[in-house]
Amino acid sequence: MSDSHDTFPPMIPKRGRKKKHHAVHEEVHEGEGPWIVSYADMMTLLFCFFVIMTSFANFDPVVVAKKSAAIADHFAPDSVMDDLKAYQTLGLDIGGHPNLKGVARSQLKDGTLEIVFSSSLMFAMGEVDISPEFMKSLDVLVGLIKNKNPNYRIIVEGHTDNAPISPKHPYRSNWELSSARSASVVNRFLYYGFKPTQLVSVGFGDSRPIAVDHDKNGEALPENQALNRRVVIKVLKPLKSDKMKNLGIDTYFDDSELVK
Template identity: 40%
Template sequence: MALNKQKAPEPEESGDGWLVSYADMMTLIACFFILMMAFANYDPAGFSKKAEELSKSFNKDQYKSSDIKLNELSDEVAKHPDIEKKAKITVKDSELAITFSGSVLFGEKSPDIDSEALPALDTLIDIIRSRDPNYKIIIEGHSDPYEFRSMPGIGSAWELGALRSAKVLARFEYLGFNPQKLVAVTKGDTEPVAENVDEKGQPILENLPLNRRVIIKVIEPIGEAQKIKFGLGVYFNEQTNP
């Protein structure tokens, strides 16, 4: 007589599996709100810093490459004997700034580059071009409130700053830089590094030469659509090859 074999009952599927996915989702939502709370402050500078750090964490190689190149360029420029004693060199926020006092590049009350300063300027331009001819260059001209007043044909500190920055730009172009990668701007006497006048409103003569300066800013080209902004304007907006 055949025995009837009873089939063992299969275990029922648990209906609680969805709880795992739900818990994961809630964890992610909680992390999102924690992150939002971390950014929830009313300090624009602090927010910008956090945003920059977050951007760097997602683009580590890009930022690393840019910073390394600019620091290497800065070291090469700073070590050159024609430049090291004539310029102040800083690297900040992926930008190399080379500051020449007005008395180095220009004679007093002169809009033209001094012939004795040309070798140092040409050397600087050659170093930048040899590193990468695709660098973006912004040249800022600064003045004091008084120098232009004894210069025929120049009506303001704005004009003097513009003229001097344009002269430096022309030298970059003359030595082979693409003019589309060059911008000259003027700050006039609006950004002094030292007080122009004392409490009685009299000029502080030893400070005036410090405020007559030209700043050459070197910016690493990054990304396919490169935009370099200043104030409300856009200096560069072009397609570049990576």
């Protein structure tokens, strides 16, 4: 019995198996790395997104302009960033000028700077000539744009409400009225030295309202109609050439920028 016992040493765990188990454990642990990093990146981006949305919740044009500039510094290419900074500076100049404060509303939209005026302030009822009282404000705006960059391209849009035109009115439709008003504004840019190839005049009539003109009962809503009677001036970046493109649908310049 003693010989038999001496022949077979006591059983001990095989190190190979333990090492194999340990190796498997290490493989699982090492495999967790890539997806954890991707998940963390995604959560960080989501957090930044909601922080930005929260910061914009209380809208203040000056504050939003500054925040937009800071974001552009990190995410936009140099050329795009330069354009945005120029637009933002121009927008701040417009909003802070005493002749334009409370009269013009500017915003960045689709890579352009939009300045919105109420037609009720710019034109007398049914008229297409800019009122003498408003002319100074418009001239100040044209001067600010020209001082920033005289090569900017300008698109002027005329909009009306859907009130019908009187049969005795010299213009037969809201299309004609809005077109004549936008042309009057374009003429001020021409007067101050902008080239014709930089300018476009567009009349939309009542086809693009921003508020309903009438309630469910068909009654006119004067406040909404006043919002729809507006002139929109769009400031676009300069072109490398002065060539105009043959007009397609909403295409005005040879870089195929669209008016939306």
